[in-house]
Amino acid sequence: MGQSSSTEQLSPELREVRALAASTGALPAxxxxxxxxxxxxxxxxPLNSLQKCFDLTFENQISEQTGVQKELPVLLSHLGSAIVDLFFLADENGVSWIEFLRGYVKCCGRTVASTSFNNLFRVFSTTFSKAGLPVKLQFESYEDDCKTSGSLLPGDVLLLLRICWILLSDSRKLKLNLHKSRGDCSLPDMSHLVLSAIESCSEGGHELDYWDCIVSDLDIQLPAAKIHLWALKTVPNLADCFVQFVHARLCCSGTHEEKLEPSCSSAHENSPTAIFNTNLLISSRAWAISLSQRSPIYEEIMKICFPSNADDINENLLYRSSLHGKGLNRFWSNVEGYKGPLLMLIAAHEADGNTRKWIIGALTHQGFENREMFYGTSGSLYAISPVFHVFSSSGKEKSFVYSHVHPTGRYEAHPKPVGIAFGGSMGNERIFMDEDFARVTVRHHAVDKTYQHGSLFPNQGFLPLEASVLEVEVWGLGGKTPKEVQASYKKREEIFSQQRRNVDLKTFGNWEDSPEKMMMDMMSDPNAVRREDR
Structure with missing residues (x-):
């Protein structure tokens, strides 16, 4: 093997590239x-062997109902050669050991996010060129700091997102050793992400019907530089889909003896993804949220994006109003005691008769608490459907979460609002949902200094808007430990409740001698004791 040569081992160039590869932890593989x-x-x-490592093909013919663009299978068939041509330098014999390491480091080495996106766009542009398809992307140079110019159509952005989804799905199957199963790699609806790019990057005034438009048919030029900035801000993990794909394909080729031929198949009606689409948090929305997270929450959302089987789909689902019942009390009985990150989704439509549904969300990094004031240390708000946007912490205030349940057995002269809220201030919340989960009020971002500015749904306006709640979901994203803690908490509460119900009737056998009767007699006749003394 090339790395065993004593001459190459003494080469400073080889030592440097080996050190870079070792820093990723992938050198043995x-x-x-x-x-x-x-x-x-x-x-x-040999070049053809390396290209086959990155080949992707559709296993089954895609029907028209899946909405897959006709260019996608053609692009995937040229993906392997595009990756090899861009990152792996070959001589007449093929790719040597040092160039193999250098190519891996270019794709998967530690680098800034901007460089990772440049690599992704270069692969996308080169794949288009090899497939003979037009794309208006130009690069000033192929160095790490190259600048991207030109423009993309909404259909091009949709293709880019779908390719990234396929790359990520393939890499996860390989890492979990599921390459034999040829599992479902169906393509979810990504229009909410494309519309987000259009809103952020289009230069002209385009009035869109966000609920009914077909994004692949829109003829809007989106500057590549703005697409780059939008991706860095909204979906910073998007370029990692390519990084993980290259890593999995090269490293898994050394751990699996079988030939790597994972492919994308059309969706089956009984697949986990198809069953999962009954939730608010369908796979495409979960993926969009995961692309904005760089914390351990990312991996938990990935499990929701790519469920391994139907039984695991709702493993992290703590509460759904249509399943557990609407209202704060039902909600509280399902989320109380969970001390970990939580994602709440609210589907609603305007109360004035407009039936167009929109979905908003809030991610909090701690469990819900019954408090009379705002609390929390971090979090994010999301516009999820029909347009996706992320509003992370602004760092100015800490009104992240408010959740207050009716106090029991206590009179309050000035009771606090009962419900759930995010951002803003008491009585002027950015999002407030009442205790019956019947109405949600959304206010303009000007009232809120905790989360970044932006509209939570299209054409929000400046005035507060009251909408009818259709569905509420809460997902636990803390892994096993918070669920185990919550289970222990619920078990302890059940024991206490049972003890309160098990009243010993013997203590009430002699009413005349009971302390309760003595207290009632004193209240009814305070002078009774004095008369007996006389």
Whole structure:
């Protein structure tokens, strides 16, 4: 194998690139992959062998109902050659050990987010060129700091997002050793992300019907530089889909003896994804939220995006109003005691008769508490459907969450509002949902200094808007520990409740001698004791 040569081992250039590859933790897997892929005679990987590592094909013919663009299968068939041409330098024998490591580091090495997006756009543009399809992307240079110019159509953005979804789905299957199963890689609806890019990047005044438009048919030029900025702000993890794909394809080729041929199949009606679409948090919306997170929450949302089977789909679902019942009390009985990150989604439509549904969300990094004031340390608000936007913490105030249940057995002269709220101030919340989960009030971002500015649904306006709540969901994103803690909490509460119900009737056998009767007699006749003394 090429890395065993004493001459190359002494090369400063090889030592440097080996150190960079080792910093990613993938060096042992890369060594094994090179030994399996390389030709023993030339000690290099033939180009066609390396290209096959990155090949992706559709297993089944895609029906018209899935809405897959006709260009997608063509692009995927040229993806492998585009990756190899861009990042792996070859000589007459193929790709040597040092160039194999250098190519991996270019794709998967530690770098700034801007460079990762440049790599993604370059792969996208080169794949288009190899497929003979037009794309208006230009690059000033192919260095790490190259600048992207030109423009993309909404259909191009949709293709880019779908390719990233496929790359991420493929890499997760390989990491979980599911490549034999040829599982579902159906393409979800991504119009909410494309509309987000249009809103953020279009230069002209375009009046869109956000609920009914077909994004792939829109003829709007979106400047590539603005698309780059939108991606960095809204979906910063998007470029990681390409990074994870390259890593999984190269490293898994050294850990699995079977030939790597995962492919994308059309969706089956009984697949986990199809069943999952009955939730508010369908796979495409969960993926959009995951693309905005760089914390451990990311991996938990990924489990929701790509469920392994139907039984695991609702594993993290704590509350759904249509299932558990509407109202704050029903909600509280399902989320109380969960001390971890929570994602709440609210589907509603305007109360004036407009039936167009929109969905908003809030991510809090701690559990809900019954308090009379705002609390929390961090969080984000989301416009989820029909347009996706992220509003993270502004760092100015800490009115992240408000959740207050009716106090029991206590009179309040000035009772606090009962309900759930995010952002703003008491009585002037950015989002407030009443205790019956019947109405939600959304106010302009000017009242809120906790979360960043922006509209939570199209044409929100400046005035407060009251809408009818259709559905509420809460998902726990803290992993196993918060669920175990909540289970212990609920078990303890059940024991206390049972103890309160199990009243010993023997203590009430002699009413004349009971303390309760003595107290009632004293209240009814305070002078009774004095008369007995006389």
């Amino acid at each position: 890369l060594e094994k992959a090179f030994s399996l892929l390389s030709d023993p005679n030339t000690n290099s990987i």
